[in-house]
Amino acid sequence: MEDTGQNGETVRNETKLDRRQKKTRHAIYAAFEELMAQMHYRQVTVAQVIDRADIGRSTFYAHFETKDELLEDMCREMFDHIFEGVNEYCVTHAELRTVDLRGKLAHLLYHLRDSHSGVCGKLVREGEPHFTAYFERQLGVLFEKEMPSPPGQTPETLATGVAVAAFSRTVAWWFAHDAAHSPEDVARWFTNLMWR
Numbered sequence: 001m002e003d004t005g006q007n008g009e010t011v012r013n014e015t016k017l018d019r020r021q022k023k024t025r026h027a028i029y030a031a032f033e034e035l036m037a038q039m040h041y042r043q044v045t046v047a048q049v050i051d052r053a054d055i056g057r058s059t060f061y062a063h064f065e066t067k068d069e070l071l072e073d074m075c076r077e078m079f080d081h082i083f084e085g086v087n088e089y090c091v092t093h094a095e096l097r098t099v100d101l102r103g104k105l106a107h108l109l110y111h112l113r114d115s116h117s118g119v120c121g122k123l124v125r126e127g128e129p130h131f132t133a134y135f136e137r138q139l140g141v142l143f144e145k146e147m148p149s150p151p152g153q154t155p156e157t158l159a160t161g162v163a164v165a166a167f168s169r170t171v172a173w174w175f176a177h178d179a180a181h182s183p184e185d186v187a188r189w190f191t192n193l194m195w196r
Helices: 005-038 046-053 057-063 067-084 101-126 129-146 156-176 183-194
Strands: none
Touching: 005 046, 005 057, 005 067, 005 101, 046 057, 046 067, 067 101, 067 129, 101 129, 101 156, 101 183, 129 156, 156 183
16 A cells, blocks of 8 residues: 555655765766776866766755765775675676685775776875875775684784785776786785785
8 A cells, every 4th residue: 555645755755865965976076087097096086076966066065075985985985885695686697706815805906997987096106195004094994894804912902904905006007007917816915925
């Protein structure tokens, strides 16, 4: 039986608003990705994103306060997905196993390359400070949970920091070489180098 009356109307309005917000957010992401394909992150302005997305200034600011926040949101979405594991949206790597750190790193590499038109991978390669800082904080969470215990009395914070720095350099190297090697290969090489 369908809801009627005021409560039913509220539910329908909220659903419509959700769809509208998702559509707007998608337009903002798409505009940002197109601009990032053409220029460096520092050159992209909120005004350009607004113009390319064909939305009003107040609409952009209802979703994001700055372009840095937009970038963080894209990164957060990616890492949330990495922590959840492979699902039906992972069309390029539906068979990937993510039961260990190597699988999770390969999963991350797939999304750096394939999600948001490769914007996140490009920013790691370019060493964009705002994105790199956020990216490395999230990597730290992943390594703290998943990497092997460090040998002897090595402080875990040191081991995590070294792993994060090394993986960031690995991602930069991979994108500098046009992501020519498979994510599985890169994840395997990295884990072999770090924890042989």
